[in-house]
Amino acid sequence: MNAADVIANEKLSDLKSVTAVGIDIGSRQAKAVLVNDRAVHTAITASGIDSQETADRLLARLLRLSGVDRSDLAFIVGTGYGRIALDYDDIRTEVVTEISCHAMGAHFLNAGTRTIIDIGGQDSKAIRVDPDNGRVREFVMNDKCAAGTGRFLEKIAELLDYRLDELGDRALEAEAAADISSQCVVFAESEVISLKVRGVQREAIAAGIHYASARRVRNLVRRVGLDPEIVFSGGVSNNKGMKRALEDVIGAPISATKLDTTYAGALGAAVIAQRFYEGSAL
Structure with a gap:
């Protein structure tokens, strides 16, 4: 191209x-x-x-x-x-x-990028960028817990009987997000199973997972300091449900x-x- x-x-x-x-x-x-x-x-x-x-x-x-x-x-x-x-x-x-x-x-x-949210298969990062030259000013990484990463979302999709590539779209169909209080992979999976047993709609559970994951990422962003404009990168960046959750939780738009x-x-x-x-x- x-x-x-x-x-x-x-x-x-x-x-x-x-x-x-x-x-x-x-x-x-x-x-x-x-x-x-x-x-x-x-x-x-x-x-x-x-x-x-x-x-x-x-x-x-x-x-x-x-x-x-x-x-x-x-x-x-x-x-x-x-x-x-x-x-x-x-x-x-x-x-x-x-x-x-x-x-x-x-x-x-x-060219105006100042903050990057990078969510990959096994970790997530928040990166502050110098808009004058694209160099890294500061970053923090979460590679100790898989919550919110591609592997975590893949597991959640399996639990909800969704394909991974449709999980975000289904989350956007929810009338309201289910309350997922845990930001730990193990406990979040337990909450998903419990919500399913109680008959909570899958779309609502998917939305709740995305918002719980977004809150975890928000903690990373706060450590480097939020400075729009924001770019969302990594393997999870194509997930529309995660993009929406991040924008809502962080309170700033993600640049196209x-x-x-x-x-x-x-x-x-x-x-x-x-x-x-x-x-x-x-």
């Missing part, structure tokens, strides 16, 4: 002519973005056991979609849980933390972007890869 169709207008001139790739190997999904000053191409797949094999599969897909020759790739940056396993003998490669990559990616999708923010980390990695190639990096 044309770079102008997805990149913030203010950042188009910051893209370099060299072709670079960012690969974001998450706990459940792996994403990749190929970028130069003219085009942006994306690919996504399930994260496999072998991170290198997953990355190779994504890279092959990007080259096929873009028509770019492998020999024309200037640089690759790997990020995410599987970043340390990436290695290419024929292409210069570096690894960068997913926090820096999500910040840069969000910055190129919305022209590219699916699931790719924010990979896009940021690709932008950083261009800078590594030119010697400027972060």
